[in-house]
Amino acid sequence: MNKKETVSEKVFKRFYGISGVLDEYKRGEINRIGNNAFIILFFYSLLSNFIATLFATRFLEITLWTLIVSNLILVVFVLGGYVILAVGNLNLTVEEVEVDKVLKTRKQVIKKGVRQGLSFGIGMHLLTALTTVVSEGESIREGLFSFPHIISSLLAGLFFGVTMTVVMLNRVKKIEE
Structure with a gap:
């Protein structure tokens, strides 16, 4: 019985680079990787917003640029690298x-x-x-x-x-x- 892929499954497969069937094992590992990335991002956003709030009254422009650059570095390089390595190590993309x-x-x-x-x-x-x-x-x-x-x-x-x-x-x- 062929089941049609939902939009969320297509997005998961596209984002994580998975080709073929998205079975229960792959879905569970993707959820685990995504949860780990979310936890890191959640605590980072709490800390960075608190620090930015402290410094924004005196150094608004420097605080803004620091926040933008640190967000880009964390999201693109750190979390992106983590997701790529984790998915690759589990051979989910093969x-x-x-x-x-x-x-x-x-x-x-x-x-x-x-x-x-x-x-x-x-x-x-x-x-x-x-x-x-x-x-x-x-x-x-x-x-x-x-x-x-x-x-x-x-x-x-x-x-x-x-x-x-x-x-x-x-x-x-x-x-x-």
């Missing part, structure tokens, strides 16, 4: 494929990497154009059709697509029967 389906799976992975690279490049280009329009006061046309922005977005998309393809290809493992 996609086990039978020997006769390896070639087909690798082609699918390459197509997925190309799509990810294209979407990343387009997203980077739109964000760069928006940033240029807001910060430098250029028109939207100048921001969208600037040759250096187009080149940098293409290179960023290419690099991201190649990197993601290599990562996803390394996750495909053959099952010997």
Whole structure:
């Protein structure tokens, strides 16, 4: 009996990099990893907000920038790194494929990497154009059709697509029967 995936399952699988079926074991491990990250983030936010409240009356700008940078460092690097390492150590991202389906799976992975690279490049280009329009006061046309922005977005998309393809290809493992 095939059960249709819910939106939350799709989000879990996308966020944690899981391909294939999201079984009870994987769901339990994801919940454990997410709970650990939440506990760290909860206590950090309590402490950082308390410290920021203490210093905000005298050093408002320095406090704001310190809070922004420390939040980025903790969330992106520390918690992101923890999640990546924990999921990788538990082999939740490994996609086990039978020997006769390896070639087909690798082609699918390459197509997925190309799509990810294209979407990343387009997203980077739109964000760069928006940033240029807001910060430098250029028109939207100048921001969208600037040759250096187009080149940098293409290179960023290419690099991201190649990197993601290599990562996803390394996750495909053959099952010997």
